[in-house]
Amino acid sequence: MELSLPTTVPLQAYLALAAILFCTGVWGLINCRNAVRVLMSIELMLNAVNINLMAFSSYLDGQLIRGQVFTIFVITVAAAEAAVGLAILLSLYRNRETVDMERFNLLRW
Amino acid sequence: MTIASSTQLICFTVLSAVVAIGALGVVLLPNIVYSAFLLGGVFLSVAGLYLLLNASFVAAAQVLVYVGAVNVLILFAIMLVNKKENMAAIPGLALRRLLSGAVCAGLFALLLRVAFTTPWATPGPEPVGEEATIRIGEHLFSDYLLPFELASVLLLMAMIGAIVLARRDVMAADIATGEPADQGLIEKTRTPLLLENTN
Numbered sequence: 001m002e003l004s005l006p007t008t009v010p011l012q013a014y015l016a017l018a019a020i021l022f023c024t025g026v027w028g029l030i031n032c033r034n035a036v037r038v039l040m041s042i043e044l045m046l047n048a049v050n051i052n053l054m055a056f057s058s059y060l061d062g063q064l065i066r067g068q069v070f071t072i073f074v075i076t077v078a079a080a081e082a083a084v085g086l087a088i089l090l091s092l093y094r095n096r097e098t099v100d101m102e103r104f105n106l107l108r109w
Numbered sequence: 110m111t112i113a114s115s116t117q118l119i120c121f122t123v124l125s126a127v128v129a130i131g132a133l134g135v136v137l138l139p140n141i142v143y144s145a146f147l148l149g150g151v152f153l154s155v156a157g158l159y160l161l162l163n164a165s166f167v168a169a170a171q172v173l174v175y176v177g178a179v180n181v182l183i184l185f186a187i188m189l190v191n192k193k194e195n196m197a198a199i200p201g202l203a204l205r206r207l208l209s210g211a212v213c214a215g216l217f218a219l220l221l222r223v224a225f226t227t228p229w230a231t232p233g234p235e236p237v238g239e240e241a242t243i244r245i246g247e248h249l250f251s252d253y254l255l256p257f258e259l260a261s262v263l264l265l266m267a268m269i270g271a272i273v274l275a276r277r278d279v280m281a282a283d284i285a286t287g288e289p290a291d292q293g294l295i296e297k298t299r300t301p302l303l304l305e306n307t308n
Binding site for chain 2 (some may be wrong): 007008009010011012013014015016017018019020021022023025026028029030031032033034035036037038039040041042044050051054055057058059060061062063064065066068069071072073074075076077078079080081082083084086087088089091093095097098099100102
């Protein structure tokens with residue numbers, strides 16, 4: 001039986017790649033104990049969302065490319081989030097002298 | 110199959126492999142500096158994917174903002190908090206990893222099922238290709254003008270907030286009470302406020 005390869009990249013391939021990236025990010029967000037790595041996982045998840053938006057914008061909305069505009073806004077918000085997140089991390093590190101997520105438990109019950 | 114489409118297919122395969130393996134490396138590598146550089150590689154590959162999708166402006170923005178700003182910021186943060194510390198073992202860590210791995214696998218299966226069973230309306234309208242930058246400009250200054258202006262306010266707020274959060278207490282006097290500020294925190298002569306009693 002001849003294996004039929006697609007001649008162009010299908011939309012589903014981009015969606016599957018974004019799903020892989022998003023799930024990796026979620027796993028890292030839950031499991032990593034270094035706070036910097038948790039922030040990196042958040043960036044991975046935001047990139048997965050951006051890939052989805054761009055794929056839909058190119059395949060389903062080729063004339064009005066609203067997905068690309070949304071991607072620009074997501075990139076802007078991600079930059080702001082990274083700056084504030086790392087500032088919070090530095091402030092925490094100054095007070096706690098650790099980056100272990102398990103020890104940031106001041107608000108725990 | 111033409112040369113153009115096969116080139117596109119090969120580029121997509123290589124870039125997506127780099128993205129997937131790089132993301133795993135970001136999460137799993139023991140040395141965090143390596144994972145930060147791998148994260149830069151992932152961002153660059155995602156920019157390559159945007160180029161495959163006829164979006165040169167967003168690809169350039171991705172390289173400038175993510176690789177040039179966010180990744181460098183993360184590297185600086187690693188440099189500032191780089192202390193070798195042995196994280197204390199906590200009970201049930203292996204179980205937690207397994208459980209969260211199962212949850213992520215379930216989420217992945219759900220996303221794949223949605224992606225492959227939904228009848229997407231492909232092929233859509235013809236993509237605009239190289240005119241994408243012009244279209245984005247028109248969008249930003251007509252129907253997306255309000256979010257565009259709000260984004261500038263958001264960036265200003267984030268900048269001021271980051272400065273306020275990350276700076277040390279450098280004012281000579283407390284604003285609220287007028288008393289001299291606690292300079293011990295600046296000079297690191299005093300132990301930090303929230304340090305746990307390790308007894």
